[in-house]
Amino acid sequence: MAKEIINNIKLGVFVLASLFIIILLLYMIGRNRNLFGSNYILKATFENIQGLKAGNNVRFAGIDVGTVKKIEIKNDTLIEVIMIIDKKVKNIIRKNAIVSIGTDGLVGNKVVNIIAVKKEGEIAKSGDFLPTKRPIDTDDMIKILQKTNTDASVVAENLKYTTTQINQSNIVWSILRDTLLYKSLQKSIMNIHLITENANETVADIKKIITNVKNGKGTLGSIVSDTTIASNLNKAIDQIHSVGKTTDTLIHNINKISLEINSKIENGNNIIQSLLQDSMIPIRFNNSLKNIESASNGLNQNMEALKHNFLFRTYFKKIEKRKSTEDKNK
């Protein structure tokens, strides 16, 4: 009889132990999902939530402060995101803080970022709507970058063809009278210089990042798990490379031309008559230059956007820091 009681006590301890483990496990999971404890609600509206789901984390200044509770479609261009926020930050988040949707890592889960602005503002109350910022879509960015690169290489190809033609025929010199053209040519060259510099720098940076990633450093480790993104990036880098190369030869050619033009102008040689025979060339040349300008502008914009992208942000910041310290040292 006594033995039976002892056995039953052992059994009870055994069952309680397992009950304890499962409750602990469920509690921990629940706590991560903010199912327990005190919290309040904030809302934000977006045009596009990019696959944000209920249960995704909400971060304030990079700290997990809550989760997305619900996503409601209000109308065709308005989607309301309702977030549960921990009460601990109730006196910290202000009404003018900006809400955006980002990604945890390059391919991770979507997260909602709440970023404070450096301005006075009311403390946000439960149920308040916070202003939003259109999120940077990495996919879009990479797509644009790729398109620009293809455009640039087409333009460069055209330019190469044109320059060869110009070199071969002596009829170009009629253009030389056009000082406007000369200026724009110079501007183009400047731009191309800038692009290549930027491109080179970016390529180097990306290379460095990739090596970092390969070594598994930093949060970028997760980049590896998505091979398509990686190959996209590689492709983009390759194209930036080829653009750089073509622009190099192009610049070389243009340099040569401008040198010749300069000397020709100084010498005052007039062999331009025959040039007028082909009226198409100047027009094509103009078009090319315009294309180059717009392409380089686009590329510059992309580079700028890339700089601001969270992936590379820290890296560019580091470079700036280094530059400023170098300046100081000087």
Place this chain on the structure above:
Amino acid sequence: MAQAIIIKRFLDELGDMSRFSSRFFIEWFKPRYEIAEFFKQCYIIGYKSLPLIGLTGFIMGLVLTMQLRPSMVDYGVESQLPAIVGIAIVREIGPVITALIFAGKIGSSIGAELGSMKVTEQIDAMEVSGTNPYKYLVVSRVLATTFMLPVLAILSDGISLYGSYLGVNIKGETSSLLFWTQVTNSLEFYDVLPAFIKTYFFGFAVGMIGCYKGYNSSKGTEGVGHSANSAVVVSSVTIFILDLLAVQVTDLLGFN
């Protein structure tokens, strides 16, 4: 011709087993309730299996972690090791390995025990002694396996995760808090609950098949051995089939 006989025998046994199982659902509602016997069986089936299940769970967690580490390092996601191992253990390995070990230990012992009771007329003796042997032997055991396997599976999960924690710390360094946070962060309710619920079915299957094989044991010591053996084989296969069904049902319900 031989095939037809095999199929016929299989269907015959399946039908017999279904009838035997359906009797369980009729009998366990009705008094008299064999509560003392139920607790006794819980003690024998549950508590006494803990050392074995704990040991296998611990080794499983440790080995799984150490085996996964090289690939995780290759992909540069070594830091995700606790998350991956946590999901693997809680969702699949914990419940299924526990159920298989349980089938090996408990299924065979129930099959052999009831088989020898049948052969030596102890089951008849019980009936003559004013006891419903189905209730006294089968219902109490099946209920005990049904309720004890989930308990064992949870404890095994816990011990496996501890083993995995040690495995992570053999070559790296992760604090227990970080490990625990990473594991629970990677888990959802929908990972834990279906895995938990399916262990009830596993437990029921192990108990029921063990009892069926024992209760219908043929005469002689050979029959007892055969009952024990086929109890393990059939319940192990059934566990896998149930696991397949469970994953499809959870998938269908959108819990994956």
Place this chain on the structure above:
Amino acid sequence: MISELQKIIKDNETIMSISNLYKSFGSNNVLTNFSLDLIKGENTIVLGKSGSGKSVLIKCIIGLLKPDSGNIEVYNKNIPDLNGAELDKIRAKVGFLFQSNALYDSMTVKENLEFPLRRHWLKVTQKEVNKMVEEALEDVGLLHTQEMMPAELSGGMRKRIALARTLILKPEIILYDEPTTGLDPITGKEIINLMNEIKIKYNTTGLIISHDMNCVRLAGDRIIILLEGKCYASGKYEELKTSENPKIKQFFN
């Protein structure tokens, strides 16, 4: 529940009446039109070849098997018609000694003996139970084995413990299923003596299934020969032994 069964049946009156019993397994007709009356205070032996349906007969009596047709009347009740609870009432008064003893391997001797007590009568104190267990073990001369496991006992001892377990409910009828099978002749005789002692001490009625001639000779007041599913012959040992019928004679050679 006992009291309602406690109808006084005088000696030499019929206590159990089996009539027109049929039982078959598939195409194998084991019992065909079997009839038998048990007289109170008498040990009746059913003699028959292996597989002649002796075990089937007593399993029908105790309600483990259901006969295809026929009546088994005990205490004015027909066993095949009874449901579980009613059957249990009869079983408290009709003991059954199994051929293989059927002692519960997982229980001690004492727990084995307690088992039917706790099962049949819910209201007994531990003290009463202890007393009854001791009494029953004393009857079979194995009082010292209380805390032993069945596996530790010899074959003869196990048979006695099984008998003690049957006796603990103080049955009026005891069904013995081959009580001496598997025992050496000396132990077998001891068991037969025990059976006779019990018959005298508790005034029980016995139905003994056997093919052991020692048992038949020593324990039987009346002998029934079960042949071809019927009660082929009945009478005293001496009467049957001198029978000229070759079918009867074969048992006595």
